[in-house]
């Protein structure tokens with residue numbers, strides 16, 4: 001149909017594998033549930049009415065296509081390659097997450113589900129999902145650790161305003177891990193009636209595929225926009241990587257373009273040599289299993305998922321999407337890092353030179369571009385996925401820098 005449809009990339013295979021990564025590492029009963037979701041998804045995504053409704057929502061609700069902005073002043077200052085920004089920060093709700101949340105909420109409604117369930121850490125996934133569920137008209141239940149609830153007041157308020165049921169989780173450390181457990185227990189009470197909405201390209205098959213397909217609108221738009229404007233493709237395409245949804249959404253359309261170098265940027269936090277103080281899963285981890293999938297994992301000495309850190313709360317995850325794990329081993333995508341400090345510098349620099357306050361997550365990719373551009377020629381181009389806006393980070397940055 002048109003460029004707003006989900007992509008039909010050939011990976012993963014029918015069992016959900018990207019090479020050795022992905023799959024469904026879940027109990028047999030849950031495997032059946034996941035297979036049912038996969039089958040429903042494969043059928044529904046090809047329906048004209050589903051495609052049309054999603055395309056209309058992307059256009060009229062999210063505000064797609066998001067523009068590409070040439071950061072001229074920043075490029076000039078750096079004296080090398082031209083830096084361009086794909087403006088996912090201009091989407092309704094201010095980030096790329098609305099793309100897959102709308103897809104998942106709509107799919108849940110087409111499947112006749114009675115409730116959408118999810119966990120949230122800092123609250124970004126919770127707000128995007130509560131937004132999508134309000135619009136699509138399906139009840140939404142978000143589990144959140146009590147500690148996070150106290151830390152993330154603005155997002156908690158937004159979720160309440162949007163009408164979702166917020167379930168505080170007080171057990172254990174009362175943060176993301178406990179919220180995942182709690183949300184999953186609720187889901188298992190009736191997986192036929194409920195839909196578990198995963199927030200990135202992670203978890204058991206079909207979620208890495210499904211979330212990628214909904215996000216791949218980013219790269220399809222960007223490729224067409226760049227080609228139309230410049231008559232060629234960019235030399236580099238970069239995006240930050242936490243679970244990997246905004247990055248895979250950007251990369252998918254360019255995977256077949258051998259002349260385009262793809263760069264995923266992970267957080268090196270306070271240093272790659274400091275276990276527990278970074279979150280660079282692909283750079284420092286190794287193949288393992290986490291949350292129902294085979295993928296690169298950061299582990300501690302006991303073999304448990306490691307403690308992780310990043311200045312950007314949306315990137316601190318000890319696993320990463322299975323397709324990224326595969327693309328790393330294939331060598332098709334290069335995974336690099338940006339530190340907390342470089343990221344903070346990039347956050348301030350983009351704000352002051354271009355008047356765009358980026359999310360701290362997105363500022364990792366900007367930091368990489370700032371490092372790379374001076375090594376390139378002015379007739380070369382770097383396209384950065386600006387995954388979200390930084391309003392949510394303004395208070396935190398102001399405190400850090402004593403502004």
Ligand SMILES: *Cc1c(COP(=O)(O)O)cnc(C)c1O
Pocket residue numbers: 095096097124199200201240241242243244245246247314315359361362387388389
């Ligand atoms: C959640 C978030 C991310 C990280 O998620 P991915 O799945 O790695 O894309 C990146 N940027 C923003 C703005 C986010 O909100």
